Amino acid sequence: MIIANWKCNGSIEMMLSWTDDYVKECDDIHTFDTFVGVAPPSIYFETFSVEISHLNILGGVQDIDYLDGSRTGAISVDMLIDLGCDFSIIGHSERRQIFNEDNNLIRKKLKSLNEKIMTILCIGETKEENDKGITKDVLKNQLEIVNGLDLDTQFTVAYEPVWAIGSGITPKPKDINEIHKYIKDVVQSNSVNNRTPKVLYGGSVTDKNAESFFTEEFVDGALVGGASLDGSSFASIVNIFNGIDK
Numbered sequence: 001m002i003i004a005n006w007k008c009n010g011s012i013e014m015m016l017s018w019t020d021d022y023v024k025e026c027d028d029i030h031t032f033d034t035f036v037g038v039a040p041p042s043i044y045f046e047t048f049s050v051e052i053s054h055l056n057i058l059g060g061v062q063d064i065d066y067l068d069g070s071r072t073g074a075i076s077v078d079m080l081i082d083l084g085c086d087f088s089i090i091g092h093s094e095r096r097q098i099f100n101e102d103n104n105l106i107r108k109k110l111k112s113l114n115e116k117i118m119t120i121l122c123i124g125e126t127k128e129e130n131d132k133g134i135t136k137d138v139l140k141n142q143l144e145i146v147n148g149l150d151l152d153t154q155f156t157v158a159y160e161p162v163w164a165i166g167s168g169i170t171p172k173p174k175d176i177n178e179i180h181k182y183i184k185d186v187v188q189s190n191s192v193n194n195r196t197p198k199v200l201y202g203g204s205v206t207d208k209n210a211e212s213f214f215t216e217e218f219v220d221g222a223l224v225g226g227a228s229l230d231g232s233s234f235a236s237i238v239n240i241f242n243g244i245d246k
């Protein structure tokens, strides 16, 4: 599974050239064997969906609200279902840090998406937490939001160390692998139905380093920020993933 998170970037013009570049570079634009998803800013979701309707790409969003009604500025799950949205990212560290989102709110979002739209839950430790050696404790705490839930089959986690996002610095592939195994075990034991999720790695993934992550046993794909803004770089990452026999 390869997911693009465009964050607050892009324009109508960019989407057109992005699609052209993706089509030129991607070796396999029509089959859906690999889940390839792009989350543009919500306001562009519909235009982008039309652009990619003939390609092996599913459309998603970067966040949702958990209720509808009197919630100015919000976009609800039912509205996204109406537009044919295939997945939603929630809990990204930028939402946690800039918009003060906590576990309580992210759990409400997860519950509103569960069994309706595929969820990609982002978790990750800060540099300081990593230096202190408390990464697993931090992740365990962030994963408490799945406690007592019957998770749907598509529930996915993205492990994104905050210090790796946009920095060009990444953990070692073998360390990522160990953390992914840990995440799978925690979700499996905490969810009511013992769901083992797919776990994506995110944080400075590029077409140069992607292979080193994808060959690790418990890495099920990537959540790509900066490198996904270029259609051909993103397509190269998809090609690398498709070329690995797991």
Ligand code: PGA
Residues within 6 Å of the ligand: 005, 160, 164, 165, 166, 167, 202, 203, 204, 205, 223, 224, 225, 226, 227
């Ligand atoms: P990056 O962002 O690939 O630019 O590091 C990843 C993310 O924040 O999802």
